[in-house]
Amino acid sequence: MISLNKPSLDKCDLCLFKQMVRQYVSEEDFQLLYHSTIQLRYKKGENILKQGSQFSHIIFLSKGIVKFNYENEFGKNFILTIVNSPKLIGGINVFNDATNMFSIVAIEESVACLIDINVLKNLALKNSLLTMKLIEYASSTFKDSILNFISLAHKQVNGRVAELIIYLSEKVYKEKDFAMSLTRKELAEFAGCSQENIIHTLKRFHKEGVINTDGKRIKILDFKRLLEISKVG
Amino acid sequence: MISLNKPSLDKCDLCLFKQMVRQYVSEEDFQLLYHSTIQLRYKKGENILKQGSQFSHIIFLSKGIVKFNYENEFGKNFILTIVNSPKLIGGINVFNDATNMFSIVAIEESVACLIDINVLKNLALKNSLLTMKLIEYASSTFKDSILNFISLAHKQVNGRVAELIIYLSEKVYKEKDFAMSLTRKELAEFAGCSQENIIHTLKRFHKEGVINTDGKRIKILDFKRLLEISKVG
DNA sequence: CGCGAGCTTGACGTTGTTCAACTAGAGTGG
DNA sequence: CCACTCTAGTTGAACAACGTCAAGCTCGCG
Numbered sequence: 001m002i003s004l005n006k007p008s009l010d011k012c013d014l015c016l017f018k019q020m021v022r023q024y025v026s027e028e029d030f031q032l033l034y035h036s037t038i039q040l041r042y043k044k045g046e047n048i049l050k051q052g053s054q055f056s057h058i059i060f061l062s063k064g065i066v067k068f069n070y071e072n073e074f075g076k077n078f079i080l081t082i083v084n085s086p087k088l089i090g091g092i093n094v095f096n097d098a099t100n101m102f103s104i105v106a107i108e109e110s111v112a113c114l115i116d117i118n119v120l121k122n123l124a125l126k127n128s129l130l131t132m133k134l135i136e137y138a139s140s141t142f143k144d145s146i147l148n149f150i151s152l153a154h155k156q157v158n159g160r161v162a163e164l165i166i167y168l169s170e171k172v173y174k175e176k177d178f179a180m181s182l183t184r185k186e187l188a189e190f191a192g193c194s195q196e197n198i199i200h201t202l203k204r205f206h207k208e209g210v211i212n213t214d215g216k217r218i219k220i221l222d223f224k225r226l227l228e229i230s231k232v233g
Numbered sequence: 234m235i236s237l238n239k240p241s242l243d244k245c246d247l248c249l250f251k252q253m254v255r256q257y258v259s260e261e262d263f264q265l266l267y268h269s270t271i272q273l274r275y276k277k278g279e280n281i282l283k284q285g286s287q288f289s290h291i292i293f294l295s296k297g298i299v300k301f302n303y304e305n306e307f308g309k310n311f312i313l314t315i316v317n318s319p320k321l322i323g324g325i326n327v328f329n330d331a332t333n334m335f336s337i338v339a340i341e342e343s344v345a346c347l348i349d350i351n352v353l354k355n356l357a358l359k360n361s362l363l364t365m366k367l368i369e370y371a372s373s374t375f376k377d378s379i380l381n382f383i384s385l386a387h388k389q390v391n392g393r394v395a396e397l398i399i400y401l402s403e404k405v406y407k408e409k410d411f412a413m414s415l416t417r418k419e420l421a422e423f424a425g426c427s428q429e430n431i432i433h434t435l436k437r438f439h440k441e442g443v444i445n446t447d448g449k450r451i452k453i454l455d456f457k458r459l460l461e462i463s464k465v466g
Numbered sequence: 467c468g469c470g471a472g473c474t475t476g477a478c479g480t481t482g483t484t485c486a487a488c489t490a491g492a493g494t495g496g
Numbered sequence: 497c498c499a500c501t502c503t504a505g506t507t508g509a510a511c512a513a514c515g516t517c518a519a520g521c522t523c524g525c526g
Contacts, residue, residue, distance in 0.1 A: 070383060072384070072387075073464065074464075076387070078383070078386075078387055080383070098376075101376065101379075101380065121365075124361060124365070125361045125362065125365075126361065127361065128357060128358045128359065128360065128361040128364050129358065131361050131364045131365060131368075132354075132357070132358075132364060135364075135368055143334065146334075146379060147334065149382075149383070149386070150303055150311070150313070150382070151305070153311075153382070153386045153425065154305075154309075154311055154425045156513070156514090157513080157514075158513095183471095183472065183473090184472070184473060184474090185472080185473095192386065192387050193514075193515085194514075194515050194516075195472095195473085196473095196474080196475085196514090196515075196516080196517095197513090197514060197515075199473070199474060199475085200474095200475090200514095203474085203475095215473090231306060231307075232307075233307075389481070389482090390481080390482070391481095416504070416505090417504075417505065417506090418504080418505095426482070426483085427482070427483055427484075428504095428505085429482090429483075429484080429485095429506080429507085429508095430481090430482060430483075432505070432506060432507085433482090433506095433507090436506085436507095448505090
């Protein structure tokens with residue numbers, strides 16, 4: 001965590017989350033929330049939220065890309081999902097005050113607003129509609145992650161890598177031709193296989209003319225074929 | 234679905250969910266909820282809730298055991314988790330009115346109360362605390378399922394089967410020696426491997442004296458060893 | 467220039483799937 | 497009461513997928 005700025009109201013206007021909250025609460029309550037929010041900047045690789053820590057803030061990712069990382073009892077990492085801004089993250093267990101199920105780590109320079117959970121809870125107590133909207137907002141991100149994870153779980157590496165490329169292209173980088181900020185090791189943690197297997201598979205796709213790889217740059221050449229591979233598994 | 238009875242208030246007293254709701258709403262509102270609830274009995278193998286269908290009821294499983302089943306685009310099934318009564322199930326996307334992510338299927342004769350989602354929503358709108366409690370209640374079941382699934386996802390079959398046996402023993406049947414109502418095929422869908430692999434693995438465990446298998450009956454002989462296998466993966 | 471991190475390669479053994487054949491028990495109908 | 501069939505379970509062999517290992521490569525940086 002590098003800088004700690006009180007966000008200007010200008011910046012907050014760009015924040016979809018605050019826009020949403022604003023619809024349902026009074027200006028007074030909004031100001032309360034605004035003053036209990038801190039905006040932080042994260043460098044690549046920094047933890048925004050640590051697995052096992054106490055849940056204290058709702059996080060709105062206003063800029064950057066993050067990974068949801070789960071570490072098992074043997075120190076092995078799995079990437080549950082990767083999401084792009086702007087998005088409300090880490091908000092699923094808002095009303096379930098437990099510890100965080102996973103870490104959230106910036107994989108590119110990111111900016112996040114940390115909204116105090118207790119202040120938000122107090123607002124929500126006064127306002128059911130807000131509560132519902134919060135849940136709706138938070139659970140959709142969560143649901144996507146899970147579906148993504150389920151989908152990955154029982155496919156062979158070919159299918160998983162194909163799906164992963166499509167996911168990165170469509171949901172994260174929003175380009176058919178993108179330069180990832182993920183290492184091969186991270187790709188492996190995402191696909192749930194060994195690093196070497198990722199490399200072999202990418203190379204195979206490259207040779208077959210499905211994609212073009214050049215270091216961290218991936219270009220999708222034959223989307224239809226890629227989709228087919230991802231489906232057949 | 235066999236019988237369709239209006240539950241007696243007596244029976245409702247046993248329903249943990251209704252007990253919970255009762256704490257937060259007026260008797261009048263509770264009656265409203267009560268009259269919009271139907272209680273159904275399901276035979277083994279019957280769908281309580283179908284993947285892809287519209288979300289219309291919150292389900293309280295008052296008796297029986299169910300599986301959460303996910304079917305992919307090729308008709309292949311995966312069991313996400315198996316839960317025992319009493320438990321609130323299928324309630325995670327209450328405020329996210331989408332379609333159901335998975336099917337819920339009775340694997341033993343079960344009884345469930347279907348609570349009308351719109352009536353509940355109206356109550357929740359008047360009562361934030363209820364909303365929060367609902368979320369809390371529903372998301373804890375969901376969270377467990379997910380953790381369970383993540384844990385299974387990246388282990389080898391040995392570890393997955395060991396974990397599965399422990400799970401069934403501790404969370405579902407609550408005995409070290411239990412008679413499952415699951416077929417080998419279902420075990421395979423739970424562990425995410427082939428039926429034959431399940432059989433081979435169970436046999437190996439049997440030979441090594443870790444468990445005793447006799448058809449659908451499983452007896453854990455060496456729990457410590459089983460735990461070890463499940464951890465190492 | 468040398469070092470280290472990330473990446474690549476191919477060989478090899480292990481794990482897991484598929485397939486085909488077989489067994490056992492339950493239900494059915496002549 | 498026996499033959500037939502259907503389903504669940506079991507077995508082992510062949511084959512494919514995958515992880516591991518060990519070695520080498522490349523690029524950026526001190």
